Amino acid sequence: MTQFIEDRVVMRGSPSLLVGFHKGLNGTMTANVAGRPVAIVTGAARGIGRACVVALAEAGFQVVAHDREGEEERELLRALGAEVRVVQGDVADLGRHGEIVDAAIAAWGRLDCLVNNAGVGAMRRGDLLDVTPESFDRCMGVNTRGVFFLSQAAARRMLEQGGGGGQHRSIINITSSNAAAVSVSRGEYCVSKCASSMTTTLFAVRLAEAGIGVYEVRPGIIETDMTRPVKERYDALIAGGGVPMGRWGKPEDVAAVVRAMAEGKLPYTVGEAVTVDGGLTVPRF
Numbered sequence: 001m002t003q004f005i006e007d008r009v010v011m012r013g014s015p016s017l018l019v020g021f022h023k024g025l026n027g028t029m030t031a032n033v034a035g036r037p038v039a040i041v042t043g044a045a046r047g048i049g050r051a052c053v054v055a056l057a058e059a060g061f062q063v064v065a066h067d068r069e070g071e072e073e074r075e076l077l078r079a080l081g082a083e084v085r086v087v088q089g090d091v092a093d094l095g096r097h098g099e100i101v102d103a104a105i106a107a108w109g110r111l112d113c114l115v116n117n118a119g120v121g122a123m124r125r126g127d128l129l130d131v132t133p134e135s136f137d138r139c140m141g142v143n144t145r146g147v148f149f150l151s152q153a154a155a156r157r158m159l160e161q162g163g164g165g166g167q168h169r170s171i172i173n174i175t176s177s178n179a180a181a182v183s184v185s186r187g188e189y190c191v192s193k194c195a196s197s198m199t200t201t202l203f204a205v206r207l208a209e210a211g212i213g214v215y216e217v218r219p220g221i222i223e224t225d226m227t228r229p230v231k232e233r234y235d236a237l238i239a240g241g242g243v244p245m246g247r248w249g250k251p252e253d254v255a256a257v258v259r260a261m262a263e264g265k266l267p268y269t270v271g272e273a274v275t276v277d278g279g280l281t282v283p284r285f
């Protein structure tokens with residue numbers, strides 16, 4: 001059963017759901033013709049996922065925040081004070097995907113956006129020749145299978161719902177610079193993200209006619225718990241000029257791009273991948 005850790009929290013100072021404008025967290029007014037749009041964000045408890053929840057809530061979305069963790073999500077809810085429902089579970093558990101989509105429908109009766117953000121790294125960085133099947137399968141289970149089949153569940157629901165109301169519908173996959181750039185010390189992660197990139201293109205073409213935008217965001221070196229264990233190495237890389245913009249990426253950098261995609265600001269594009277890496281992977285010589 002879906003576990004609703006907390007019920008929805010009414011956004012501070014928010015006008016009625018049915019009025020034509022929504023007041024975001026930062027107090028700005030966002031046009032919202034057909035009622036507030038609804039998004040699902042996976043891996044929402046922290047890092048990039050959490051920033052996506054905040055950015056989408058600011059844009060007027062009601063959000064189902066999904067994560068395998070629980071406690072931090074409660075904190076997220078309290079901190080946001082936004083219209084967020086929390087669902088706990090493992091995105092690699094395909095049998096639970098229906099529940100994630102149903103949570104959006106049960107709460108708000110629609111689904112307009114899925115952000116496939118939940119992801120895991122290699123269990124241990126090291127020689128490609130030492131990659132274990134266990135670590136390979138874990139990466140594939142979360143980063144590839146989870147993304148593919150949750151996209152499928154969301155796409156079915158969005159197609160059923162139809163395009164009425166004028167709200168842009170989207171599926172946004174957070175992959176990685178490693179969808180294209182090789183890091184030999186975590187081959188299984190690269191493979192899983194590359195496959196997720198293909199998933200983006202496949203769904204983008206399948207859903208283009210229905211007007212559902214499917215996009216990919218490729219973050220570079222972003223300051224989160226995921227990169228904390230290798231912080232010194234990345235500090236040195238950045239100090240040495242490896243990132244032309246000369247700084248770490250922030251979760252909010254990625255979330256700003258996700259928000260633009262969810263709001264339909266990439267018109268007449270199909271399966272577009274936006275790299276958010278401060279120039280890390282720009283070929284140079």
Ligand code: NAI
Nearest residue numbers: 043045047048067068090091118119176219222224225226
């Ligand atoms: P993080 O490790 O800080 O947070 C990931 C969140 O996803 C956590 O809350 C975790 O509980 C959740 N999660 C992990 N596996 C899950 C599962 N099976 N089911 C449900 N929730 C799960 O990671 P971060 O840095 O925020 O990464 C988010 C996404 O961005 C990931 O897909 C990652 O691969 C990708 N990314 C991150 C980069 C970085 O430098 N931090 C660079 C490139 C891509």
